[in-house]
Amino acid sequence: MHGYGGAEQLFYESCEPPLITEPDEVIVKLKAAALNHIDIWNRMGATGITVAMPHILGADGAGVVVETGAKVENLKAGDAVCLYPPTGCGQCEFCRSERDFMCIRLRVLGERLEGTYAEYVKLPAGNCFPIPAGYSFHQAAAFPLVFITLWRMIVTNAALKPGETILIIGIGGGVASATLQVAKRIGARVIVTSGSDAKLARAKQLGADHGVNHFTDNLVSAVHSLTDGRGVDVVLDCVGGEVWRQSLASLARGGRLVTCGATAGGQPQDDIAAIVTKQLKIYGSTLGSRREFGQLISFLNASQIKPIIDRVFPLSEAAEAQRYVEAGKQFGKVVLAMPE
Secondary structure, rough: OOOOOOHHHHOOOOOOOOOOOOOOOOEEEEEEEEEHHHHHHHHOOOOOOOOOOOOOOOOOOEEEEEEOOOOOOOOOOOOEEEEEOOOOOOOOHHHHHOOHHOOOOEEEEOOEEOOOOOOEEEEEEHHEEEOOOOEEEEEEEEHHHHHHHHHHHHHHHHHOOOEEEEHHHHHHHHHHHHHHHHHHHOOOEEEEOOOOHHHHHHHOOOOEEEEEOOOOOHHHHHHHHOOOOOEEEEEEHHHHHHOHHHHHHOEEEEEEEEEEEOOOOOOOOOOOHHHOOOOOOEOOOOOOOHHHHHHHHHHHHHOOOOOOOOEEEEEEHHHHHHHHHOOOOOOOEEEEEEOO
């Protein structure tokens, strides 16, 4: 990336390979990377994070370790790994309590660290984890950011339980489609929304119990009809905008709303009276801890869930891949394949 703006700011070109500068670092030869909306927001300069140009985007990746620093003991050359995206300063109160994903000087691949839209990436050895059993490199690149995000939202914060009902707003994106998979494996009842009947049909094939077209149906009325007037226990709303109040209105008493973003607008109207009288809980969340990432990998191994991959682009077509995601055409993850 040579500047902030549209996808035309992305260039496929040669650059110097990364070099180890700290004894706890490793270099990974990437086999695949995955796209996330945060890549697009970083490219547009919408996150407020300033980076030196040119800059390599990409938070998700998987590949093979090719070099290790002098103090690295948990990895060796040839190990296949998936990547945990964030790393902290190691000094603040959050890092000292193993919550470095909340670090006040947080560094994330593709943001303050050079990212994974590349053949090689440098990162701390502690950010490399074994690939889940039976995963391809494409699948191993597709799960980390969205699955650790939903794991903290749905499992840690909302504490979704078997038999509860969850409403997923805007099925089709990476977090939403992965949440559908995890929620069904937990044993929850799942209602999904989309403006696309084709995406609703695809979600039902993957186990969704009900689908609501939020362009043609009244979302709140549909949810209350499907729950006998009670409402749902949990709402996953990473859309925001005008949908936010409908999400709150869809919750049962004591319900929980979780969010990790607002693709349709970050300044929605709140119904504070409903929040108070229904005793609702709202959790904002990004990423998750290394401990949660380890729990997630164990869950994926046991459940045999694999991320949904919509389409694979070659690395040279990263700009086109981002345009595809911006157009909202995907159902699941979009992956970049590295040249052999």
